[in-house]
Amino acid sequence: MIKAGAGETPxxxxxxxxxLLDVVTGAVTHSDIAIVDDRIVxxxxxxxxxxxxxxxxRFAVPGFIDTHLHIESSLITPxxxxxxxxxxxxxxxICDPHEIANVLGAEGIRYFLECAExxxxxxxxxxxxxxPATEHETSGARLEIDDLLPFRTHPKVIGLAEMMNFPSVLAxxxxxxxxxxxxxxxxxxxxxxxxSDLALNGYLAAGIRTDHEATTAKEAREKxxxxxxxxIREGSSTxxxxxxxxxxxxxxxxxxALCTDDRNPLDITEEGHLDSSIRRLIAKxxxxxxxxxxxxxxxxxxxxxxxxxxxxxxxxxDIVLLDDLEACSVTDVIAAxxxxxxxxxxxxxxxxxxxxxxxxxxxxKADDFIAPANPKRNMTPVIGVKAxxxxxxxxxxxxxxxxxxxxxxxxxxxxxxxxxERHGKNGNIGRGFVKGFGLKAGAIASSVGHDSHNxxxxxxxDADMAVAVNRLITLGGGFCVARDGEVIAELALxxxxxxxxxxxxxxxxxxxxxxxxxxxxGCSLPEPFLLxxxxxxxxxxxxxxxxxxxxxxxxxxxxx
Numbered sequence: 001m002i003k004a005g006a007g008e009t010p011x012x013x014x015x016x017x018x019x020l021l022d023v024v025t026g027a028v029t030h031s032d033i034a035i036v037d038d039r040i041v042x043x044x045x046x047x048x049x050x051x052x053x054x055x056x057x058r059f060a061v062p063g064f065i066d067t068h069l070h071i072e073s074s075l076i077t078p079x080x081x082x083x084x085x086x087x088x089x090x091x092x093x094i095c096d097p098h099e100i101a102n103v104l105g106a107e108g109i110r111y112f113l114e115c116a117e118x119x120x121x122x123x124x125x126x127x128x129x130x131x132p133a134t135e136h137e138t139s140g141a142r143l144e145i146d147d148l149l150p151f152r153t154h155p156k157v158i159g160l161a162e163m164m165n166f167p168s169v170l171a172x173x174x175x176x177x178x179x180x181x182x183x184x185x186x187x188x189x190x191x192x193x194x195x196s197d198l199a200l201n202g203y204l205a206a207g208i209r210t211d212h213e214a215t216t217a218k219e220a221r222e223k224x225x226x227x228x229x230x231x232i233r234e235g236s237s238t239x240x241x242x243x244x245x246x247x248x249x250x251x252x253x254x255x256x257a258l259c260t261d262d263r264n265p266l267d268i269t270e271e272g273h274l275d276s277s278i279r280r281l282i283a284k285x286x287x288x289x290x291x292x293x294x295x296x297x298x299x300x301x302x303x304x305x306x307x308x309x310x311x312x313x314x315x316x317x318d319i320v321l322l323d324d325l326e327a328c329s330v331t332d333v334i335a336a337x338x339x340x341x342x343x344x345x346x347x348x349x350x351x352x353x354x355x356x357x358x359x360x361x362x363x364x365k366a367d368d369f370i371a372p373a374n375p376k377r378n379m380t381p382v383i384g385v386k387a388x389x390x391x392x393x394x395x396x397x398x399x400x401x402x403x404x405x406x407x408x409x410x411x412x413x414x415x416x417x418x419x420x421e422r423h424g425k426n427g428n429i430g431r432g433f434v435k436g437f438g439l440k441a442g443a444i445a446s447s448v449g450h451d452s453h454n455x456x457x458x459x460x461x462d463a464d465m466a467v468a469v470n471r472l473i474t475l476g477g478g479f480c481v482a483r484d485g486e487v488i489a490e491l492a493l494x495x496x497x498x499x500x501x502x503x504x505x506x507x508x509x510x511x512x513x514x515x516x517x518x519x520x521x522g523c524s525l526p527e528p529f530l531l532x533x534x535x536x537x538x539x540x541x542x543x544x545x546x547x548x549x550x551x552x553x554x555x556x557x558x559x560x
Contacts, residue, residue, distance in 0.1 A: 001036045001037070001039060001041045002041075004034055004036050004041045004042065004047075004049075005034065005036075005041035005042045005313050007042070007045065007047065010047075010048045010049050010050055011034035011035055011036050011041060011042065011047055011048070011049035011050070012035055012036045012037060012049060012050055012051065012337070013034075013035040013049050013050070013051045013052075013053060013317075013334075013337060013339075014032055014033065014034050014035070014047045014048065014049030014051070014052050014053070015032060015033040015035070015053045015055050015060065015319070015321070015334070016032050016052055016053065016054055016055050017030070017032065017054065017055045017056060017057055018030075018031060018032070018033060018055035018057070018058055018059065018060040018321065019031075019057060019058065019059045019060065020033070020043060020044070020059075020060045020311055021059055021060065021061045021289060021292060021311075021325065022289070023061070023062060023289050023290075023292045023293040023296060023297050023309075023310065024289075024293070024297075024310070025289070026287075026288070026289035028059070029043075029044055031043050031044050031045065031060075032045060032046050032047045032055075033047075033055075033060060033311065033317075033319065034047035034049060035049075035317045035334070035337045036337075037337055038316060038317055038336040038337040038338075039314065039315070039316060039317055039337065040311060040312060040313055040314070040315050040316070040317045040319075041313055041314075042313055043311060043312055043313060053332070053334075053339060055321065058321045058322060058323055058331060058332075059321070059322040059323075059324075059325050060311055060319055060320070060321055060322075061292050061296070061311065061319070061320050061322060061325075062292070062295075062296035062297060062308070062309050062310055062311050062315075062318060062319065062320070063089065063090070063091030063092060063296065063308065063318030063319060063320055063333070063334075063335065064089045064090045064091065064092075064258070064273075064274040064275070064278070064295045064296060064320065065090070065091070065092040065093070065094070065257070065258075065274075065295065065296060065299035065300055065303075065305070065308070065309070066085075066090050066092070066093040066094065066258070066259055066260055066273070066274055067094050067210070067212075067231050067257040067258065067259045067299045067302065067303060068094060068096065068162070068189065068210070068212045068231050068233070068259035068260075068261055069093055069094070069095055069096075069235075069259060069260050069261055069262065069263070070095065070096055070097065070098065070099050070261065070262060071093070071095050071097070071112070071123075072097065072099035072100050072448075072496070072498040072499055073099060073235075073236075073261070073262030073263070073264070073448070073530075074262070074263060074264055074265060074268075074504075075264055075265065075448075075491070075493060075498070075499055075500055075507055075511075076265060076499055076500055076502075076504050076507055077115070077353070077495065077499050077500075077501070078112060078115035078116065078119060078123060078351075079115060079118075079119065079345070079348060079350070079351070080265075080500075080503060080504045080507075081093075081504075082119040082120055082121050082123075082345065082348075083345045083504065084265055084268055084504040085121070085268065085273050086120055086121040086333060086335060086340055087330070087333055087340055088268070088272055088273045088274070088275050088330055088333075089273075089274065089275050089320040089328075089330040089333055090121065090273050090274050090275075091121055091122060091308075091318035091320075091333065091335045091336075092121065092122045092123075092124065092299075092300075092305065092308065092318065093121065093122075093123055093124070094124045094125075094126060094158060094303055095112065095116075095123055095124065095125055095126070096125075096126045096127075096128055096161035096162055096189070097109055097111075097112040097125065097128060098128035098129075098130065098131055098161060098162075098451060099448075099450070099451065099453060099496075099498050100112065100354075100355065100496045100498060100499075101128040101131045101141060101143060102128075102131050102132060102133075102139050102140060102141060102451050102452050102453055103140040103141065103355055103358050103423070103453050103496040103497060103498065104140065104141060104354060104355045104358065104496055105131070105140070105141030105142070105143060105147070106141075106143065106147050106150075106151075107354055107355070108141075108354065108355065108496065109125070109127065109128065109151055111351065111354045112125060113125060113151065113154055113156055113157075114351050115351050116156045117156065118348050118349055118351065119348065120335055120338075120340065120344045120345060120348070121335060122318075122335075122336070123156065124156055124157075124158050124303075124305070125151075125154070125156050125157050125158065126157070126158050126159055126160060126161035126162070126187070126189050127148045127151055127152065127157060127159070127160055127161055128143060128148075128161050129160050129161050129162065129163050129164070129165075129176075129179055129188075129189075130162075130163065130164040130165045130451070130539075131143040131451075132451065132452050133164050133165060133450075133451040133452065133537065133538065133539050134165055134168075134538050134539060136538050136546055136548060136551055136556075136558070137419075137452045137454070137536065137538060137546035137547055137548060138421045138423060138425050138426060138428055138452060138454065138546075138547050138548070139423065139451075139452040139453075140358065140423040140425075140452070140453070144175060144178070145175070145178040145179050145182050148160075148179065148182070149182065152182075152183075152186075158186070158187050158303055158304065158305075159183055159186035159187030159188055159189070159304075160179060160180070160183040160186060160187070160188045160189065161189050162189040162190060162191035162212070163176070163179075163180070163188060163189065163190060163191055163203075163206070163208055164191040164451070164539045165539055166191070166192050166195055166203055166539070167539075167556050169202075169203055169206055169208075170199060170202050170203060180206045180207065183207075184207055187209060187210075187303055187304055188206070188207050188208045188209060189208070189209070189210050190203070190204075190208040190209065190210050190211040190212075190213075190228060191211065191212070191213055191539070192208075192211050192213060192223075193213040193214075193215070193391065193540055193541060194213075194215075194219065194391075194541055196219070196222055200222070200223070200226060201226065204226055204227065204228065208228075209227070209228065209229060209302070210228060210229045210230075210231055210302060211223050211228050211229075211230060211231065212230075212231035212233045212259050212261060213233075213540075214230055214240065214244060215240050215243055215244075215389070215391065216243055216244075217243060217244060217246050217247050220244055220247045221247060224247070224252060224255055224256075229255050229256065229257060229298075229302045230244070230247065230252075230255065230256050230257075231256075231257050231258065231259040232244045232245070232247075232248065232256060232257070232258050232259070232277070232281075232294075233259050233260065233261050234258075234260060234263075234276070234277045234280075235260045235261040235262040235263045236262055236263050236264045236267045236527050236530050237262055237388075237390060237527050237530035237531050237533070237534060238261055238262070238388065238389065238390050238534075239388035239389075241277060241280060241281065242284075245280075245281055245284045245286060248281060248286045248290060248291065248294060249286070249287065249290065250287060250290060253287075253290035253291075253293045253294050253298060254293070254297075254298050254301070255298065255302075256294045256298060257294050257295070257298050257299035257302055258274055258277050258278070258294055258295050258299065260273065260274070260277075262530060264507075264508075264511055264530070265504040265505075265507045265508040265511065266507075266508040266511040266512055266515075268504075268508075269504075269505075269508045272328075274295055275328045275330055276328075277295075278291055278292065278295055278328040279326065279327055279328040282325075282326050282328070283326075288325060288326065292325075296308075296309045296310070297309030297310055316336065317334055317336060317337040318334065318335055318336065319333070319334040320332075320333055320334075321333070321334075353494075353495045353501060354495065354496065355495055355496030355497070355498075356476065356494050356495065357476070358422075358423075358476070358477065358496050358497050359422055359447065359472070359473050359475075359476050359477050359497050360422060360423055360424025361420055361421065361422035361423075361424070361427075361455060361469075361473050362427060362473075363470050363473060364420060364429070364466050364469050364470060365466050366462040366463040366465070366466045367462070368418075368420075368429055368462075368466065369416060369418050369429075369431065369457075369459075369462040369465045369466065370404050370405040370431075370462065371405045371406045371416060371431045371432065371433070372405045372406070373399075373401045373405060373406050374560070376560070377560075378398065379396040379397065379398055380396060380397050380398070380399050380406060380433060381394070381395075381396055381432070381433075381543065381550060381559055382395035382396055382397050382414055382432075382433045382434065382435050383395070383417065383432065383433070383434040383435070383535060383543045383544070383545060383550075384434075384435050384436055384543075385434060385435070385436035385437065385525070385531055385535070386436060387436075387524075387525050387526055387527070387531070390531070390534040390537070390540050391540055391541055391542065392535070392540070392541070392542055392543050392544065393542060393543070394542050394543055395414075395435050397409055397412055397414045397433065397435070399414065399433070404462070406433070408433070408460055410440055410460065412435070413435050413436065413437070413438055414433050414434070414435050415433065415434060415435075415437060415439050415458055415459060415460050416431070416432075416433060416434075416458065416459055416460070416462070416465065417431075417432050417433060417434040417456070417457070417458045417532075417535060417545050418430060418431050418432070418456075418457050418458075418465065418545070419449065419454050419455065419456050419457075419535075419536050419545050419546055419547045420454055420455040420456075420457065420469055420547065421454050421547040422447065422453070422454050422455050422473075422497070423452075423454070426547075428547035428548055429547065430545050430546050430547045430548055430549045430550070431549075432545050432549070432550045434458055434535065434545075436524075436525070437458055437523055437524070437525055437528060437531075437532075438522050438523050438524030438525065439458065439459065439460050439518075439521050439522050439523055440460065440521060440522035441460055441461065441464075441483055441484075441521050441522065442459060442460060442461060442464045442481065442482055442483035442484070442488075442521045443457055443458065443459025443460065443461060443464040443465040443467070443468045443481075443482050443483075444457070444458055444459065444468065444479070444480065444481050444482075444518055444521070444523070444528055444529065444532060445457040445458075445459075445465070445468035445469050445471075445472055445479070445480045445482070445532075446472075446478075446479050446480075446529050446532050446533050447472050447477035447478060447479075447493060447497040447498070448477075448479075448493065448497070448498055448529070448530070448533040449532075449533050449535075449536040450533050450534050450536060450537040451537055451539075452536070452546070452547075453496075453497060453498060454536060454546075454547045455469050455472055455473075456532050456533060456535055456536050456545075457469050457532075458528075458532055458535075459482075460521075463485060464482040464483060464484070464485065465482075467482040467485055467486070467487065468480045468481070468482040468487070471487050471490060472497075475490065475492040475493075475494065476492065476493075476494035476497060477492070477493040477494055477496070477497025477498065478490060478491045478492045478493040478494075478497075478500075479491045479493070479511075479514055479529045481514060481517040481518055481521065483520075483521060488517045488520075489510075489513045489514045489516070489517035489518075490510075490514075491507065491510040491511065491514060514529065515528075538551045538553055539553065540553065541553045541554055542554055543559070
């Protein structure tokens, strides 16, 4: 490496004639890039090598790093995610496998670590800190500190994943404190929506360093001022880029990174992955090289990945070649010194799927979704949803009562929501009402239900809700749309009820069909299935529905 960098011997690979963007200064320099093995050994000069890649005057930037995501939320396996996303320039992802961990426990983490050892992109793992997320739902598994410690020294592990249960952090819950104590000196990811003032101070005193849940610039700036790195999130169901773009500038770019959290193959196909976030931030007037810095070097620094994030001698050879910097138009990707081509994905040794029998719910019937009236209440509490946000709102409605209990009010856009326990533990069914989906008929159901991944179903008709849920049980998990007693669209997700075994192209087409079917029912949300999946997450304000009932996140207690 030294000899090649000094120009005394040929490099393994040389990318000829590129315009190199320096994400430190913003300078653009005509150069070759010399690579030996997985390391850049020379820039700002002209080199010879055993293999030449013609840059053709294209721009070269560091590989992009997605700093927080759940690959399971892409609905495809880690291998398919690798094939889907790497060609768009994302060379490293930092994954919290807590979706599969909530279903399968340690088996799910082992599956992800085994996949991470074989993918072309570099998948790093933060160990899931909150399985289950709270005690107010039924999960398929439980991970305590003794379950996590055997994985801590795995070379793919960075630290402890998002500490979602912030109320229990502040309450110094012994189980939570044991996990925080064991990872002092390691990276600890945060998750603190709307937390501020002294409560935020207490949370950060535990050594928590990042947050991807800020939804306003004001919230993000307080967290930056208190030492948190802000991860600007733009996923399929949660979209915070527009609200947070203004915080990324010359002063903050070293403390800001980008993430997707969840992004499905249809959105990736139509819009992109981190490449989409980069071009949108630049289009909003954010300083160009600071955007690329946030997407690469800042991300690496924040998460302790000291070998990557710059196109410079001695750094990992993760490089993206672009026709246009402002459009972030990716044309080629070099990952760990290798030019990414289809045959690289074909050479991976397969990993057997797990959790193919995880759907243990018993079949349901229409009567299971009757919501009895509460004689103590004139007004019924209703969960309010808005497109692009997983935070929900407190609504209420006066609903008609019949011999089948409380009825939906379609004129007010109030329909039913239920969560059906699917891990075979107690058969719970939580029942309530939600506003914002726009459905006028039928039902939609999902076995992706953050984070315990019970079955979430929203609908107008009890009978169609039962049809949709029962179809998911038969499929072993997935998404489903039902109308007039029939299934009109579906996507099977048999791997732990979370991921498809099909190619990402097939999943993208199925998602397109599901969107059209939901729209035909009157649904007004662009991502109804992923938004439905977050209705059951009782650590995101304000009202949520679990298999145990309607939950007030602010009071951290069930609503009567």
